[in-house]
Amino acid sequence: MTTTHIATCTLCEATCGILVDVEDGRVTRIQGDPDDPFSKGHICPKAAALADLQHDADRVTHPLRRTDTGWERVSWDEALDDIAARIHALQEAHGRDAMAVYQGNPCVHNLGVMLFNPGFVKALRTTRRYSATSVDQLPHMLASLQMFGHELLLPVPDVDHTDLMIVFGANPLVSNGSILTAPDMKRRLAGVAERGRLVVFDPRRTETAKRATAHHFIRPGTDVFALLAMLHVVFAERGAQLGHLADGARNLEVLRAWAADVTPEVAARVTGVDAEVLRELALALCDTPRAVVYGRMGACTQDFGGTTAMLLNALNAVTGHLDREGGLMFTQPALPAVYPPAGRPGAARRRFARWRSRVRGLPEFGGELPVATLAEDILEPGDDRIRGLVVWAGNPVLSCPNGAQLDEAMAALDLLVSVDLYLTETSRHAHYVLPVVPPLSRPHYDAAFHALATRNVAKFSPPVLPATGEERQDWEVATALQARLQALRGVSLAKRATLAAQRALGPRGVLAAGLRLGPHGLRNGRGAVSLRKLEAHPHGLDLGPLHTCLRERMPSDWPGLDLCPEIYTADRDRVAEVAASDPEPLVLIGRRQLRTNNSWLHNAPRLMKGKDRCTLMVHPDDAASRGLAAGDRVRVRSRVGVVEVPVELTDTVMRGVVSLPHGFGHGREGVSWTTAARHPGASINDLTDEQRVDPISGNAALNGTPVHLEKV
Numbered sequence: 001m002t003t004t005h006i007a008t009c010t011l012c013e014a015t016c017g018i019l020v021d022v023e024d025g026r027v028t029r030i031q032g033d034p035d036d037p038f039s040k041g042h043i044c045p046k047a048a049a050l051a052d053l054q055h056d057a058d059r060v061t062h063p064l065r066r067t068d069t070g071w072e073r074v075s076w077d078e079a080l081d082d083i084a085a086r087i088h089a090l091q092e093a094h095g096r097d098a099m100a101v102y103q104g105n106p107c108v109h110n111l112g113v114m115l116f117n118p119g120f121v122k123a124l125r126t127t128r129r130y131s132a133t134s135v136d137q138l139p140h141m142l143a144s145l146q147m148f149g150h151e152l153l154l155p156v157p158d159v160d161h162t163d164l165m166i167v168f169g170a171n172p173l174v175s176n177g178s179i180l181t182a183p184d185m186k187r188r189l190a191g192v193a194e195r196g197r198l199v200v201f202d203p204r205r206t207e208t209a210k211r212a213t214a215h216h217f218i219r220p221g222t223d224v225f226a227l228l229a230m231l232h233v234v235f236a237e238r239g240a241q242l243g244h245l246a247d248g249a250r251n252l253e254v255l256r257a258w259a260a261d262v263t264p265e266v267a268a269r270v271t272g273v274d275a276e277v278l279r280e281l282a283l284a285l286c287d288t289p290r291a292v293v294y295g296r297m298g299a300c301t302q303d304f305g306g307t308t309a310m311l312l313n314a315l316n317a318v319t320g321h322l323d324r325e326g327g328l329m330f331t332q333p334a335l336p337a338v339y340p341p342a343g344r345p346g347a348a349r350r351r352f353a354r355w356r357s358r359v360r361g362l363p364e365f366g367g368e369l370p371v372a373t374l375a376e377d378i379l380e381p382g383d384d385r386i387r388g389l390v391v392w393a394g395n396p397v398l399s400c401p402n403g404a405q406l407d408e409a410m411a412a413l414d415l416l417v418s419v420d421l422y423l424t425e426t427s428r429h430a431h432y433v434l435p436v437v438p439p440l441s442r443p444h445y446d447a448a449f450h451a452l453a454t455r456n457v458a459k460f461s462p463p464v465l466p467a468t469g470e471e472r473q474d475w476e477v478a479t480a481l482q483a484r485l486q487a488l489r490g491v492s493l494a495k496r497a498t499l500a501a502q503r504a505l506g507p508r509g510v511l512a513a514g515l516r517l518g519p520h521g522l523r524n525g526r527g528a529v530s531l532r533k534l535e536a537h538p539h540g541l542d543l544g545p546l547h548t549c550l551r552e553r554m555p556s557d558w559p560g561l562d563l564c565p566e567i568y569t570a571d572r573d574r575v576a577e578v579a580a581s582d583p584e585p586l587v588l589i590g591r592r593q594l595r596t597n598n599s600w601l602h603n604a605p606r607l608m609k610g611k612d613r614c615t616l617m618v619h620p621d622d623a624a625s626r627g628l629a630a631g632d633r634v635r636v637r638s639r640v641g642v643v644e645v646p647v648e649l650t651d652t653v654m655r656g657v658v659s660l661p662h663g664f665g666h667g668r669e670g671v672s673w674t675t676a677a678r679h680p681g682a683s684i685n686d687l688t689d690e691q692r693v694d695p696i697s698g699n700a701a702l703n704g705t706p707v708h709l710e711k712v
């Protein structure tokens, strides 16, 4: 007999509703849920891979311990007791910072991790905390902290109501949107183009660019010039239109002075974008009531990531499109990511650069250090080196810059614990691998992405199927380790009782409490959103479009918008230097593909069908001058490494730019994924350079790596 379960896909930020058919404990079909008020039946090809994950024989299903002769199966109690004891011993012998933690991307797609890992991480008592944030959206968060006063007040483009959308370095048609939760980007972007204009700046003519009203090639790492030039035109020809955000706004003059240096002609020389294009778009932004400038991965994982993210907000603000319909807006999620007080004076100082990384001195942000420094902080000799690491839902060897160095660092640890579903390029080095349940075996409420959605929505999905092995929920693992650490350290009974109470509540209980306290909670009377109500509406609830709310979300002593925070002004000199120098002859950028998900969906057979996708895209002119033809194997060399890949000739990449997808490189010994290992590809992060970071934020500059090509 077939039963159909109403659920949510947790593989990307789009949060699509799905209907999962189950027969005899096996998933037989996954379809889009037409009754989900947000996704309305939309899914992408990845949703079906949830079934592959569920029934994958390559998954780890019981705790594993490394021995001299290989992996040994151990009980949960044995594993957890020994891990806690070894963490405790390491910290007693070498100090708290001997332990470190890396939390990978799937953490933010996992309700239990969102609610319970903060407690576990705090219990590790280390300042050496790393996550995927610093190979991703850190610059956006830093800009929010510096400009609005809270790193989680991330504005989202109001894609359904905008008439002009300008995109810098994002490919939502493939990524399905990032810091832009909006299922079915194809339909929504078509709507923008129909109502008005969709303009894309990208070094590659991407799937999104092909459907845009205009695409402009831009040299990697030069977006600051385009943004400053547009600000230059705005200030010169229209003036700032801050509207309701004018009151208390600071540093407008600093921004104006900086933009005065960068004319569209200067920007044209550096970016490769026509000056007239920048001038016309700047004026169109001023003259279109509902317009937005949106930037993502390509804009923030580059040399100028920090300043680019700041300028994106500033340009929206100055043209009257911040916190306004059709512009860059703020959500009011039912489970608030930002509790008051947001935006209190001085917040920017209290959550940035309070400590620095061990070797290179890069700044802490929001309690974390840039992951580009992780390997050196392990490897560089010294009493204060990192000796133990917990990797939670992450695969830094493939995901973070200089994978070979990370591989070496992982092998040099006294203790590596990996909480994961597989033996990966990273967890193969672990002393313990703790297996967790696959996505369809978890309850889900999107604590992260409802807060980044283009409509206010809320949805709870119970687990579809129980796990069949010994895998546990992530939150159970986190709290079990935390309790053991508490016991070893003799912490107060009150603290232990708090943890015990939270464990008794579990994610459902904590979620229920969070919803009651949220902006759509109890105080809304009969209209309140509660867990009970969500359970009665399993397809999800639509809580309406975004509306102007920044001022009402702020405390009365909010100092107002900072339009050009001080930490960014150091870049004024760097911008001038780049303007005066020659560009690198050949640089490497990444690319996402519809059937991939960072480092970990290459084991789903239905996603891996077809030809080799790990190809290096090269412009025909660049290939000709190097004697390369389509299909040739080429050696790509950077400062840190070399990989061999096949060449794909295409004029969809800009001259002087080559592109390789990320997340491949499964040819390393000892991984458990057999399908992935049959299509190993090469890892772009064996080429990206851990020394290339944005100096303001410490975020990795994954794009724009200088490379050389040699025919094999």
Ligand SMILES: Nc1nc2c(c(=O)[nH]1)N[C@H]1C(S)=C(S)[C@@H](COP(=O)(O)OP(=O)(O)OC[C@H]3O[C@@H](n4cnc5c(=O)[nH]c(N)nc54)[C@H](O)[C@@H]3O)O[C@H]1N2
Pocket: 103, 104, 105, 106, 107, 110, 131, 132, 135, 136, 297, 392, 393, 394, 395, 396, 398, 399, 400, 419, 420, 421, 422, 424, 436, 474, 590, 591, 597, 598, 599, 600, 662, 684, 685, 688, 702
């Ligand atoms: N060159 C280059 N590098 C990049 C990028 C790029 O564009 N270019 N993108 C970057 C970005 S944006 C990101 S977010 C990072 C992502 O990089 P990571 O943070 O390493 O995340 P994933 O590659 O998604 O790795 C996920 C791991 O978590 C496991 N996993 C999946 N679900 C769960 C779960 O629920 N619980 C647990 N415990 N484990 C789970 C998977 O098996 C897999 O091993 O990569 C970055 N790296």
Ligand SMILES: Nc1nc2c(c(=O)[nH]1)N[C@H]1C(S)=C(S)[C@@H](COP(=O)(O)OP(=O)(O)OC[C@H]3O[C@@H](n4cnc5c(=O)[nH]c(N)nc54)[C@H](O)[C@@H]3O)O[C@H]1N2
Pocket: 012, 013, 105, 136, 168, 169, 170, 171, 172, 174, 175, 176, 177, 178, 201, 202, 203, 204, 206, 218, 219, 220, 221, 222, 223, 296, 297, 298, 299, 302, 589, 590, 591, 592, 593, 594, 595, 596, 597, 598, 703, 704
């Ligand atoms: N299918 C699929 N979907 C995914 C993921 C996946 O791996 N696969 N990963 C998920 C994750 S973790 C994230 S963070 C999101 C990311 O979502 P997006 O930000 O939409 O993803 P990307 O495809 O990396 O888009 C970055 C674009 O920037 C361009 N670019 C590179 N350098 C520069 C530059 O210097 N300037 C400009 N203007 N452009 C540049 C690249 O060519 C690319 O088109 O996607 C999510 N969705």
Ligand code: SF4
Pocket: 009, 010, 011, 012, 013, 014, 015, 016, 042, 043, 044, 045, 046, 047, 176, 183
């Ligand atoms: S777009 Fe994202 S959430 Fe929707 S089905 Fe695809 S992977 Fe899942």
Ligand SMILES: [Mo]
Pocket: 105, 132, 136
């Ligand atoms: Mo990401």
